[in-house]
Amino acid sequence: MTTAAPSPFRYFNSSPEVIRLAVMMYVKYSLSLRNVEDLLAERGIDISYETVRYWWNRFGPMFAAEIRRKRVEHMRAFTHWRWHLDEVYVKINGQMHYLWRAVDHEGEVLESFATKERDKVAALKFMKKLMKRHGQAKVIATDGLRSYGAAMKDLGNIERRETGRWLNNRVENSHLPFRRRERAMNRFRGMKTLQKFSSVHASVHNLFNQERHLLSRDIYKQRRAETFSEWRSVMA
Numbered sequence: 001m002t003t004a005a006p007s008p009f010r011y012f013n014s015s016p017e018v019i020r021l022a023v024m025m026y027v028k029y030s031l032s033l034r035n036v037e038d039l040l041a042e043r044g045i046d047i048s049y050e051t052v053r054y055w056w057n058r059f060g061p062m063f064a065a066e067i068r069r070k071r072v073e074h075m076r077a078f079t080h081w082r083w084h085l086d087e088v089y090v091k092i093n094g095q096m097h098y099l100w101r102a103v104d105h106e107g108e109v110l111e112s113f114a115t116k117e118r119d120k121v122a123a124l125k126f127m128k129k130l131m132k133r134h135g136q137a138k139v140i141a142t143d144g145l146r147s148y149g150a151a152m153k154d155l156g157n158i159e160r161r162e163t164g165r166w167l168n169n170r171v172e173n174s175h176l177p178f179r180r181r182e183r184a185m186n187r188f189r190g191m192k193t194l195q196k197f198s199s200v201h202a203s204v205h206n207l208f209n210q211e212r213h214l215l216s217r218d219i220y221k222q223r224r225a226e227t228f229s230e231w232r233s234v235m236a
Contacts, residue, residue: 008062008235016235018045023056023063024231027197027204030184061196063234064203071108071206072133080137081105083130084171085148087118088179092188099198100126103174107209109202110134114195123151131155141167177205207231 009016018040025036033049040047082105087098100113100122111130115122123145141162142148152158181201188194208227212220 008059019055019059020231020234022052023059024204026052026056027060027201028208030180032184060200064200066234067203067207076135080134082139082141083110083137084168085140085142086168086171088175090188090194092191092194097191097194098122099194101171101174102130103171105170107170107174108206109174112198112202114191114198116191118147120147120150123147124154127151127155143168
């Protein structure tokens, strides 16, 4: 007889519902820690902004891992048509770092990977991590960065690469929610924090991204209700 895994919330006085709400508000929306504290206080939940910081650091990666595991299991059952790869500049303590990001043809964020360099070694690590988790795609769209071509030659999939003007708009647009969140946080303090938050943010963004401009009001409300139901079931 197998025993159930202990609840990750067992040592906390606050309910799991409050912890999930605080983490969702901080990661999903462009709010500061103090903004989340004030919004929760208006709802009668009296916690410190440092508690919000602790909760997202403790539970954010756990929530993201469960969301990602379920989505990867579902997505690996289907063929990946196209991946879009790109990197964004992120300044940490005055030094330039790079966040490599991959999205699929629907804008689903597949992988985020922070590095100090933008060379072949970094591109190779990023693509190996991406392929280990998600398999292969029929087409991989990138910009003209030579590091991609050198890495793909080593991986033996250079024939899948496509480059061209406006071809990578899908991933360029996917950077915007992360950039808005970065500004609200007044930048990052370290590369580990960048890697952790970008991974958590990607999973939460994937879950709540409904592309509401393409849906009728009724369908959007239905999908939104299903999304919130799935969020409430995380680590339940």
